[in-house]
Amino acid sequence: MSEWLQFHGPNAGYLMELYERYQADPDSVDAATRDFFAAWTPPGVEVRDSEHGAGLDVTRIVGAARLIRYLRELGHVAARIDPLGSDPPGDPGLELISHGVTQADLAMLPAHIIRGPVATHVRNAAEGVERLRQIYSGAIGYETDQIQNWEERNWIREAAESGRFAFDLDTDRQRELLDRLTEVETFERFLHKTFPGQKRFSIEGTDMLVPVIDAIIRNAAAGGTREVVIGMAHRGRINVLAHILGKPYSSILSEFHTPDYTKDTYLGWTGDVKYHLGARKAYRESGVSEMPITLSPNPSHLEYVNPVIVGRARAAQEKRTRPGYPEEDEKESLAILIHGDAAFPGQGIVAETLNMSRLEGYHVGGTIHIILNNQIGFTTDYQESRSTLYASDLARGFEMPVVHVNADNPEACISVARMAWAYRDKFQKDILIDLVGYRRWGHNEGDEPEFTQPRMYEKIRNHPTVREIWARELERRGVITHEEAQARVEGVMQRLQQAFDTVRERQRLAASLPPTEELPPAPLANPLRETIFAKPISAQKLLELNEALLDRPEEFIAHPKLERMLQRRRQTIHDHAGIEWAHAEALAFAAILADGTPIRMTGQDSERGTFSQRHLVLHDSLTGERFVPLHHMPQARAAFALYNSPLSEAAVLAFEYGYSTHAPGTMVLWEAQFGDFANGAQVIIDQFIVAGRSKWAVDPALVLLLPHGYEGQGPEHSSARLERFLQLAATDNIRVANPTTAAQYFHLLRYQASALALHPRPLIVMTPKSLLRNPRSNSSLSDLTAGPFKPVLDRGADAPPPEDVTRLILCSGKVAIDLLASGELERAGGSVDLVRVEMLYPFPEHDLRATLERYPNLHEVIWMQEEPQNMGAWSYIAPRLQAILDDGLTFRYVGRGESASTAEGMHSLHAREQQRILREAVAGVVVSTVR
Known part of the structure; x- marks a missing residue:
């Protein structure tokens, strides 16, 4: 008591x-x-x-x-x-x-x-x-009970109840907001009248998005942020381009009318539709230093730009000029992501991106998310597109505050925007604004929404716009008169009409000029023939780098088995064919860092390596403390970042793509656990990596390391889908390699680092599994110093005299090592030779022609592969080889037959089929395999 x-x-x-x-x-x-x-x-x-x-x-x-x-x-x-x-x-x-x-x-x-x-x-x-x-x-609803940290919950409660982020009562600010809403609405109305039925994916109904972004940017700039990167899909994008990025009205109107890309074209350029394009602006305001704002281009795959933007923000925050992990500063950039209300819960990449938000290798000090909520997805009611009350409920699982706000209440919206920036600035965490509005027209402006939502659109048809609501409120307060509000609309309409008249006059003058004869596009230079190879490296320097990689603090105790394996490299670097794949990779990274090029590498279990081969991050067996030899190497002149990624392909690969576009001087690598898993990121590969240059003139140099090779591990651990990358390769957009030796991989990595400034392109590498420790894939120190990378690789001293060869086997990848190890070539008595195509795209025509010319008595050429006939390189390579072969030569395929599955599910069946392929290629006749 x-x-x-x-x-x-x-x-x-x-x-x-x-x-x-x-x-x-x-x-x-x-x-x-x-x-x-x-x-x-x-x-x-x-x-x-x-x-x-x-x-x-x-x-x-x-x-x-x-x-x-x-x-x-x-x-x-x-x-x-x-x-x-x-x-x-x-x-x-x-x-x-x-x-x-x-x-x-x-x-x-x-x-x-x-x-x-x-x-x-x-x-x-x-x-x-x-x-x-x-x-x-x-007009505002706060969701905070999902946040475990009491300080954060209390901060939001205090912010809400104190009103400290309320919209200024200053009349100039109120008029400024009306001016902004007038620009947003009048721009859309002008487009609707001038280009009836043309797609633009209007912002109308959520017009407050633009002032909300304005408020976030203004507060971020005042808070010391030095760059803003924005990602969004097509809804409202043209308006954001005009009024946040400052894209001239005339440029936008010309894209509606008849865009002229001739001044920008190059071989392979296609451009993109107007509501996918990006832009960049230098933001300036009194008392604030210049701050770039970037809106990244995005395809119609709605939310897939999210991790791209976060990757760009991370790249902007890092300083990579010193050894060790890069120094980070969250003030360097702010990421703003604008989502759709149907796409936010519907697209899995949203959850993948949110999951990365607080991970060491991916955090950016908090992203501000805005759901552009028009309460309908295409023609689908929200009750049919999600299983939750709110479109934002997914975010609750990541302990981020969610603030719902009525998009017709300008003061509430500005208050929420200010609070969002302040929360992010204080706690370095994500926050989400659910901007609840509506969609005035259909999914696009040629769509009839009343077919599917008649009652909603009856309300919308009679509903005043937010500009009208705010103008009436300012009239009530005596800030402006009705006539002044209307004059603002007429002034914006006049500016738009003048811009449109200018566009029409330019096009009229262009049409009156005599046609000019189009010049044929210049032929593509094969970048592998250009003078951008990595500088030769001496044996002495490699030995010094090797010693630095093996150096440890006296108190650091690695696992005994691992330490013995690594310390053997002190001797094996001198041995004939003593350098394994991972050893060559470590030496390549060391040499690249010594040249001053930063490296960032991520992937599932990449610190150790899926196959326990890499071990670039060591763990003390007693304390668990980490040690990264590449960070302590005295020769290093740049940062090295290596992170294990979450169990995700799409978001992680997109993050690295974004990072690479924003850090063009950094070598960025992403490794799949198995190459097959890359198909979980197919949208990123298709829409960004291989097509970004053609659509948006973006030049990433991202490296994809995809373990590939048939060892009998079944359909999901055999193929990195080489055929897909070759099908997507065109107009010098990517590089696709399938190297088979440690030295080749060493030279390829150094070549890619050297090409970052002069000829940046994504590099797709089919990396090995069983070859990681196969002696026939090992290299000698002299192989690493000899260089450079060879697009076509012969047997060297082991090859028979060329005049004795009547049958030449061409192949790519692990199957070549299988053939060399099988003894079948020796049994052929010198009449059969093997040549490996190590770089598949760009197609090494020059090197292959020179190789074929060395065989004067050749009768037959065989393309051998271990992948099924409808996969692998065959469909790509066959017409190209046929074009350079003499007419009298027989040319045929040896490999697995067509298949719906990439590989056999039983190891015994795999072994029999692999044996049949090798024998048939050497014998030149069909060999049956008993099953």
Whole structure:
């Protein structure tokens, strides 16, 4: 009883509320409170208010306290966030009667029961509860109960209740907001009238997006941010290009009319539709240094730009000029992602991107997310497109605050934008704004929305625009007159008409000129024949780098088995064919860092290597502490970053793509656990990596390391789908290599690093599994110093005299090593030779012609592969080889037949088929294999 008497009035009520929470979930209160309640039983007595001397029923106090907590935690379900006026779902817990209290009861309770900023502005609990309803169930709804950190929850509560991020009452700011909304709306109306039915994916209904982004950028710039990167799909993109990125009206209007790309074209250029394009602007404001803003180009694959933007933001935040992991500064950039309300819960890459937000290799100090919520996906109602109440509910699982706001309430929207920036700046975490509006037209402007949503569009047809709503409010406040508001509309319309007239006049003059004869495109130079090979490296320097890689602090104790394996490299570097694949890779990385080129590499288990081959990050066997030899190498002149990635392909690869486009001088590598898994990122490969240069003039130099090779491990651990990359290769857009020796891989990596500045292109490498430790793939120190990378590789000293050869086997990849190890070539007696095509695209025509010319008595050429006939390189290589072979030569295929699956599921079947392929290629006749 003595403990109970320490608490009076509302404090006693609060104690009872805590006790109820403890009974429901002991972990919901702190440890000290748990200990107290474990030995305590509440009495059922009347409690006196020590301040007023009045008798207060504890149950009333508890009910009031619980109501206040519910308003703060669940007020959002009663918030009026739909501009079209639909009733919110509500919750019984938000009602007085459900807590056993009445309005009269609340009027009896003192103000400080509220406990927070509101309490200082009200006379009693009744007044405070009403103020809380306005804050938490008005035009803004706050979701914070998913956040585990009390400081964050309390910060948001204080921000909401204090109103410190409220929109300025300054009349200049209010007029400025009207001017912005006038530009946004009038621009859309002009396009609608001038280009009826043309797709533009209008922003109308969520016009406040532009002022919201304005507010975030302004606050970010004032807070010291030095770059902003933005990603969004097509909805509202043209308006954002015009009014956030400052793209001239004339440029946009010319794209609607008849765009002229002739001044920008090069071989392979295709351009893209107007609502996929990106732009860059230098932001300037009084007192703020110049800050670039970039809107990244994006295909129609809605949310796939998300990790691209985050990757770009990370690249902007890192300084990579010193050895070790790059130095990071979150002030260097801010990522803003604009999502669709149907796509946010519907596209898995959203969850993948959110999952990376707090991981060491991927965090950017918080991304500001905005859901452009028009309450409909194409023609699908939200009830049919998600299984959650809100479009934003996915974000709750990542402990980020979610703030819903009515897009027809400009002041609420600006307040939320300011708070979002301040939260991100303070906590370096993601935050999401759910901007709830509507879509004035159909999915596109040629669409009829009333076919599928007649009742919604009846409301929209008669609903005023947010510009009209704000203009009327400013008229009511006496800030402007109706005539002044209308004059603003007419002024923007006049500017747009002048821009359009200029575009038409230019095109009229262009049409009056005599046609010019088009010049044929210049032939593509084979970049492998250009003078951008890596500089030769001496044996002495490689030996020094090798020693540096093997150096350890005396106190560091690696796993004994691993230490023995690594220390053997001190001797094997001198041995004939003593350098394994991973050893050559480590030496290549060391040489690249010594040349001053930073490296970033990520992938699933890439620190150790899927096949326990890499071990570039070591762990002390006693303490678990990490040690990265490449960070402590005295020769290093740049940063080296290696991270294990989450179990994701699409988002991680997209992140690295974005990083590589924003850090063009950095060698960026992504490694799949098995090459087959790259198909989980096919959208990124198809739409960004191979086509980005043609569509958007973007030049990444990302390296994809894809383990590939048939060892009988089944359909999902054999093929990196070489055929897909070769099908996508055109107009010098990528490089596709299938090297078979450690030295070839060493030279290829150094070549790619050297090409970053002069000829950047994505490099797709089919990397090995079983060849990682195969002696026939090993190389000698002299092979590493000899260089450069050879697109076509012969047998060297082991080859028979060329005049004795009548049958030449061409192949690519691991199957060549299988053939060399089989003994079949020796049994052929010198009449058969083997040549490996190590670089498949660009097609090494020059090297292959020179190779073929060395065989004067050749009768037959065979293309051998281990992949099925409808996969691998055959469909790509056959017409190209046929074009350079003499007419008298027989040319045929040897390999697996066509198949729906990439490989056999049983090792025994694989072994028999592999043996058949090798024998048939050498014998030149069909060899049957008994199964």
